[in-house]
Amino acid sequence: MELTLNRLMPGLSGTVTQILGSEMMKCRLRSFGLIPGTLVSVCYRSPGGGVTALALRGTMIAMRTCELKKIRVRLS
Amino acid sequence: MREAPVQKRVIALAGNPNVGKSTLFNALTGGRQHTGNWSGKTVGIARGDTRRGDIRYEFVDLPGTYALDGGGEDERLAAEYICSGEADCTVVICDGSCLQRSLILALQILRLTEKVVVCVNLMDEARKNGIVLDGAALSQALGVPVVLTAAGKKEGLDALLAEVSRAELHGKQDWQNPIEDAQRIAEICTRQGENLRHRRQEKIDRILVSPCFGIPLMLLLLLFIIWITIWGANYPSALLESLANRGYTLLKGLLSGAPGWLSGALVDGMYATAARVICVMLPPMAIFFPLFTVLEDIGYLPRIAFLLDGGMRRCGGCGKQALTLCMGLGCNAVGVMGCRILESPGQRTRAILTNAMVPCNGRFPTLILLGSLFFSGGLAPFSVALCILAGVFGAMAASGALHLAKRREEEPTFVLELPPFRKPKFLQILVRSLVDRTLHISLRALKVAAPAGLLLWILANTPLLSRCAGLLDPLGRAMGMNGVILLAFVFSFPANELFIPVTLLTLTGAGSIQSVSDVGAGLLLNAGWTWQTAVCTMAFCLFHWPCATTLMTVYSETRSKKETAAAFFLPTAVGILLCVMLNLILSAI
Numbered sequence: 001m002e003l004t005l006n007r008l009m010p011g012l013s014g015t016v017t018q019i020l021g022s023e024m025m026k027c028r029l030r031s032f033g034l035i036p037g038t039l040v041s042v043c044y045r046s047p048g049g050g051v052t053a054l055a056l057r058g059t060m061i062a063m064r065t066c067e068l069k070k071i072r073v074r075l076s
Numbered sequence: 077m078r079e080a081p082v083q084k085r086v087i088a089l090a091g092n093p094n095v096g097k098s099t100l101f102n103a104l105t106g107g108r109q110h111t112g113n114w115s116g117k118t119v120g121i122a123r124g125d126t127r128r129g130d131i132r133y134e135f136v137d138l139p140g141t142y143a144l145d146g147g148g149e150d151e152r153l154a155a156e157y158i159c160s161g162e163a164d165c166t167v168v169i170c171d172g173s174c175l176q177r178s179l180i181l182a183l184q185i186l187r188l189t190e191k192v193v194v195c196v197n198l199m200d201e202a203r204k205n206g207i208v209l210d211g212a213a214l215s216q217a218l219g220v221p222v223v224l225t226a227a228g229k230k231e232g233l234d235a236l237l238a239e240v241s242r243a244e245l246h247g248k249q250d251w252q253n254p255i256e257d258a259q260r261i262a263e264i265c266t267r268q269g270e271n272l273r274h275r276r277q278e279k280i281d282r283i284l285v286s287p288c289f290g291i292p293l294m295l296l297l298l299l300f301i302i303w304i305t306i307w308g309a310n311y312p313s314a315l316l317e318s319l320a321n322r323g324y325t326l327l328k329g330l331l332s333g334a335p336g337w338l339s340g341a342l343v344d345g346m347y348a349t350a351a352r353v354i355c356v357m358l359p360p361m362a363i364f365f366p367l368f369t370v371l372e373d374i375g376y377l378p379r380i381a382f383l384l385d386g387g388m389r390r391c392g393g394c395g396k397q398a399l400t401l402c403m404g405l406g407c408n409a410v411g412v413m414g415c416r417i418l419e420s421p422g423q424r425t426r427a428i429l430t431n432a433m434v435p436c437n438g439r440f441p442t443l444i445l446l447g448s449l450f451f452s453g454g455l456a457p458f459s460v461a462l463c464i465l466a467g468v469f470g471a472m473a474a475s476g477a478l479h480l481a482k483r484r485e486e487e488p489t490f491v492l493e494l495p496p497f498r499k500p501k502f503l504q505i506l507v508r509s510l511v512d513r514t515l516h517i518s519l520r521a522l523k524v525a526a527p528a529g530l531l532l533w534i535l536a537n538t539p540l541l542s543r544c545a546g547l548l549d550p551l552g553r554a555m556g557m558n559g560v561i562l563l564a565f566v567f568s569f570p571a572n573e574l575f576i577p578v579t580l581l582t583l584t585g586a587g588s589i590q591s592v593s594d595v596g597a598g599l600l601l602n603a604g605w606t607w608q609t610a611v612c613t614m615a616f617c618l619f620h621w622p623c624a625t626t627l628m629t630v631y632s633e634t635r636s637k638k639e640t641a642a643a644f645f646l647p648t649a650v651g652i653l654l655c656v657m658l659n660l661i662l663s664a665i
Contacts, residue, residue, distance in 0.1 A: 028488055031151075033180055046285065046287075050389060051490075057259070059177050061493050063492075
């Protein structure tokens with residue numbers, strides 16, 4: 001099943017299939033190792049839900065919902 | 077004994093943030109470092125050296141970056157330095173507990189330069205996490221020397237230096253897909269055992285940033301830090317003051333033969349004012365910043381940024397700006413310096429311009445004194461807390477307004493790393509926060525306080541001081557205050573700590589700041605101050621020109637006269653408007 005990363009519930013993980021954002025955003029995500037094919041799991045959301053903590057490649061990063069909407073993942 | 081000829085090797089240290097790069101740098105150089113700019117850049121690069129045998133190693137601490145092509149200022153600087161060829165060898169520092177991510181940068185650097193040593197740091201943490209790492213296999217896969225270190229425990233440092241001096245040119249390597257290659261190499265070289273620690277960390281995190289406890293816990297923690305700073309600073313302040321008084325008597329005695337005006341100008345003017353600033357300024361900073369650095373070291377600050385990003389986003393900022401506001405509570409100059417962590421230039425400028433609206437340690441005494449004199453009982457602490465909140469909201473609102481006023485450009489994607497919790501290194505914290513933040517700032521404040529003290533003394537010993545106060549009186553009255561208060565604000569430009577002493581000096585007509593230190597503050601009540609005066613003074617205390625130290629820092633951070641002027645006028649305009657409005661409303665009551 002494919003969906004955008006913001007809809008993945010905490011505790012679930014998926015493989016990134018496509019990143020739809022601008023070149024600048026892709027570039028920034030690349031420096032954290034976030035590219036198509038990366039396994040990402042959702043850890044928790046901030047109060048209010050604006051920011052989500054993700055685990056990938058052994059580290060944890062936080063991103064905003066508006067940008068998670070541009071990342072498509074396949075549920076695993 | 078004849079000295080052997082000394083060879084010099086320049087070694088660049090590159091690596092991701094949070095991989096213990098500074099710890100390694102300090103362990104290698106013994107903390108001896110000097111910050112110097114490189115080819116006219118405003119971002120300082122720390123350098124430090126050490127001597128082993130007849131080789132002198134100079135280490136260049138490049139800014140921590142995740143990659144070299146992400147488009148940030150730090151990344152460009154690091155890449156430029158590595159390509160410049162000034163360094164004989166580049167050491168790429170990787171994180172043993174998450175090799176995969178840090179190898180991405182290592183592979184990018186291997187494409188740029190011909191002499192690299194890979195240093196896998198934090199091996200102690202990796203072992204605790206149950207990770208087994210094969211250094212030889214990693215070295216073979218990368219084709220460069222690999223050293224395993226634990227800088228916090230000083231493990232593997234000699235091996236690192238040995239490899240650095242032995243390292244040979246390996247030629248530039250062409251890694252086409254650094255991310256995939258890093259993943260493949262990390263999988264070959266590491267074995268992950270059972271990882272209990274990771275799960276425990278996640279549990280702690282879930283409480284610290286949980287929707288119900290996260291923000292209250294954070295507020296409690298910050299309040300606790302402010303409280304302990306104010307309360308704890310009293311004792312060292314009193315101690316310093318008695319020392320300063322002894323120095324005063326000593327200097328007076330030394331200059332007893334000199335004409336009265338000379339000893340007055342030097343001792344009563346310059347010395348007394350400068351000593352006063354140091355006595356009141358140093359202790360709170362020496363308490364606040366080590367505590368804040370502990371939070372930084374254990375990894376709590378990114379969690380604050382995580383919690384507050386929602387609020388900051390609404391005013392065009394991001395979570396990290398909230399951290400600069402927190403630093404501003406300690407000292408606005410440090411807050412302004414802290415704005416370096418903001419990647420977007422627009423966000424950084426807005427944060428720099430509005431930081432001074434957050435009340436710093438130097439303004440707490442004024443707020444507390446006025447609050448406790450004019451608001452009885454439970455209202456006093458409440459009024460001070462309200463002031464702090466008003467300052468924070470003021471800064472947020474102003475930065476939001478600036479965001480709206482300017483044409484929008486694409487902001488960089490907000491990505492915040494949440495590093496694992498670590499044990500703080502207390503000695504390093506003490507040195508770093510005392511030297512980098514406290515001493516540095518105090519010296520800057522002294523430079524302004526001494527000449528201002530001289531001017532103040534001259535004015536106080538002629539009818540000029542009261543005449544100036546009289547001149548400012550109409551403007552002061554329009555803002556709900558009076559000329560004396562406004563004059564005190566003008567003279568607290570070197571340091572906000574001077575506000576109360578200068579007010580008392582003007583009211584008593586005493587000749588020197590030295591003689592007003594034990595005048596009761598009850599004097600203010602006799603001088604016709606009402607609670608309305610107190611409210612307007614507290615408001616103007618929050619929103620007026622930043623102190624000289626902060627302005628100097630704004631200039632050294634932005635290198636722009638225009639922005640420094642904006643940093644002066646923006647909070648001043650807000651303060652004047654606010655006070656005029658408050659005065660109209662309050663006098664109608």
